[in-house]
Amino acid sequence: MTEAKKLSLIAFSGDYDKLTAVFTLATGAAAVGYEVNIFFTFWGLDAIKQKTGRSFLGSNWLTKIFGYMMGGLGVTPNSRFNFCGIGPKIFRYLMRKNNVATLEELVDAAKLLGVNLYACEMAMHVLGLRKEDFIPEVKDVLGVATFLELSEGGRTLFI
Amino acid sequence: MTEAKKLSLIAFSGDYDKLTAVFTLATGAAAVGYEVNIFFTFWGLDAIKQKTGRSFLGSNWLTKIFGYMMGGLGVTPNSRFNFCGIGPKIFRYLMRKNNVATLEELVDAAKLLGVNLYACEMAMHVLGLRKEDFIPEVKDVLGVATFLELSEGGRTLFI
Amino acid sequence: MTEAKKLSLIAFSGDYDKLTAVFTLATGAAAVGYEVNIFFTFWGLDAIKQKTGRSFLGSNWLTKIFGYMMGGLGVTPNSRFNFCGIGPKIFRYLMRKNNVATLEELVDAAKLLGVNLYACEMAMHVLGLRKEDFIPEVKDVLGVATFLELSEGGRTLFI
Numbered sequence: 421m422t423e424a425k426k427l428s429l430i431a432f433s434g435d436y437d438k439l440t441a442v443f444t445l446a447t448g449a450a451a452v453g454y455e456v457n458i459f460f461t462f463w464g465l466d467a468i469k470q471k472t473g474r475s476f477l478g479s480n481w482l483t484k485i486f487g488y489m490m491g492g493l494g495v496t497p498n499s500r501f502n503f504c505g506i507g508p509k510i511f512r513y514l515m516r517k518n519n520v521a522t523l524e525e526l527v528d529a530a531k532l533l534g535v536n537l538y539a540c541e542m543a544m545h546v547l548g549l550r551k552e553d554f555i556p557e558v559k560d561v562l563g564v565a566t567f568l569e570l571s572e573g574g575r576t577l578f579i
Numbered sequence: 580m581t582e583a584k585k586l587s588l589i590a591f592s593g594d595y596d597k598l599t600a601v602f603t604l605a606t607g608a609a610a611v612g613y614e615v616n617i618f619f620t621f622w623g624l625d626a627i628k629q630k631t632g633r634s635f636l637g638s639n640w641l642t643k644i645f646g647y648m649m650g651g652l653g654v655t656p657n658s659r660f661n662f663c664g665i666g667p668k669i670f671r672y673l674m675r676k677n678n679v680a681t682l683e684e685l686v687d688a689a690k691l692l693g694v695n696l697y698a699c700e701m702a703m704h705v706l707g708l709r710k711e712d713f714i715p716e717v718k719d720v721l722g723v724a725t726f727l728e729l730s731e732g733g734r735t736l737f738i
Numbered sequence: 739m740t741e742a743k744k745l746s747l748i749a750f751s752g753d754y755d756k757l758t759a760v761f762t763l764a765t766g767a768a769a770v771g772y773e774v775n776i777f778f779t780f781w782g783l784d785a786i787k788q789k790t791g792r793s794f795l796g797s798n799w800l801t802k803i804f805g806y807m808m809g810g811l812g813v814t815p816n817s818r819f820n821f822c823g824i825g826p827k828i829f830r831y832l833m834r835k836n837n838v839a840t841l842e843e844l845v846d847a848a849k850l851l852g853v854n855l856y857a858c859e860m861a862m863h864v865l866g867l868r869k870e871d872f873i874p875e876v877k878d879v880l881g882v883a884t885f886l887e888l889s890e891g892g893r894t895l896f897i
Contacts, residue, residue: 448723564766
């Protein structure tokens with residue numbers, strides 16, 4: 421029980437429901453005093469883009485197309501029952517109706533609770549993204565070694 | 580090596596193959612003396628529903644439709660090679676043929692081995708599910724903070 | 739901070755992007771002195787097959803069909819934007835272009851860095867695979883209990 425109150429999440433998936441899990445865990449843990457780190461990589465980078473809709477982010481035509489297709493937080497699909505994007509809309513509606521925070525509200529709560537947001541250097545290279553493409557709350561751009569170091573002594577989940 | 584013999588699994592996915600991984604890890608760990616906790620959330624809730632087929636579970640027409648589409652343990656899809664539901668049937672067949680426990684047998688074994696089953700409060704709100712919709716072995720309905728507390732000092736995996 | 743420098747990965751998914759995450763974490767951790775264990779199960783077994791293309795691996799006609807469809811490392815799909823197999827090709831191209839190691843290069847690096855590769859006994863039974871079907875670097879075939887033991891005291895991620 422000498423475990424540090426530290427929770428580190430590798431947010432790989434860009435699905436609406438999985439990102440909801442990431443931010444529910446992050447805010448829930450931060451609210452009870454945990455230090456929380458989220459390391460966004462690959463499709464998970466969608467969650468921290470400045471532009472929440474579709475836009476041609478990227479350093480060349482190929483990454484621009486990927487950037488357009490990925491989009492941002494506003495257009496992430498569901499991992500199941502997506503129905504061409506209606507699934508996440510239904511989720512948002514059900515969350516509001518049942519007084520559960522939506523993903524967008526959870527992201528705001530995470531910022532207020534001081535959750536540390538990091539972007540994965542390697543995935544940014546592949547997808548042609550720069551630090552300026554992300555929200556200002558993103559603390560740093562990291563590689564695996566640095567992430568392993570800062571998450572040491574706590575729990576790490578891959579989502 | 581002073582780590583507690585405790586394994587906690589967050590069962591997010593409702594896929595047949597991923598739930599098989601959840602229950603293989605759970606029963607394998609319980610069999611060698613681990614305390615095992617499974618926290619079912621989102622699509623993973625399929626695994627602990629009383630009704631294993633499709634049924635209109637939910638508190639309003641929208642969640643009822645989701646409930647019908649999700650179904651229960653008997654109709655979960657494969658994450659890969661689902662072929663409209665034939666994939667899990669082939670898996671069941673191959674498991675029986677090769678004397679590997681099927682998912683349904685693993686769930687029974689988990690109950691016998693005293694694996695602790697918990698349901699996620701937030702996901703139940705969103706999907707309009709109540710504690711009565713689940714099998715009686717479900718010990719409690721939890722939020723993130725309580726789950727973090729009871730899983731402290733051991734290993735936690737997100738599946 | 740008395741945590742062992744040990745990272746254990748359960749490689750369940752056979753997707754190109756998720757396997758890239760597995761091997762990026764594995765090589766990154768091994769490079770900074772971590773003991774790294776990867777336990778390949780289900781679709782993840784694709785990564786350690788001798789034949790990287792499609793082949794009829796399996797003990798009977800049904801597992802042979804699964805074996806053909808799964809293929810090996812050369813034909814793994816993307817979890818998102820697969821476009822009938824073009825997605826991973828674009829990824830490989832973008833990785834080369836941006837001087838990021840491709841999945842195949844990461845697998846070679848993992849071997850050189852002494853990452854321990856293990857295959858899951860149960861999944862091999864279901865899919866009709868034998869130890870001879872895998873690359874010689876695969877150290878052993880394990881069950882859950884042995885894996886839990888050898889990964890004890892470090893961090894474990896399910897990918």
